[in-house]
Amino acid sequence: MVQHSTEDSTTDVVPSEFPKQLDIAQVSVYGLSFFSAGLFQFLPLVNLLHPSPWQRWIRTIHGMGAMYALLYRSFDSFLYDFSHRHVTR
Structure with a gap:
């Protein structure tokens, strides 16, 4: 039996390329x-939980280093304020 396709027909004998079979590899x-x-x-999560x-x-x-930088900044700020507090104009 030969199926004839017309322009209105929704069934075609021509195979479509979709869906394709994928091989296991x-x-x-x-x-x-x-x-x-x-x-x-x-x-990174594993490194945070179990660091080497x-x-x-x-x-x-x-x-x-961060602690020393904080102490230095605090002391430096104190010295800056102290030296500029007693300046008279």
Whole structure:
């Protein structure tokens, strides 16, 4: 039986290209790439929860530097205010 297609017909014998069948290798590669990208996005969270020893040292050094900078700024501000408070014109 031959099906003739007219301009009004909604059924055609011509196969459409959609949907395409994907092979298992392509699906696996895409799946693994999305999975590895997702793991890479959560890597900073893992580092915050379980920092390595050198990250702990860096955090300690940075904290001490920030504390010293705060003390220096406070003392410098005090000296600046003290030196300008007693200036008479």
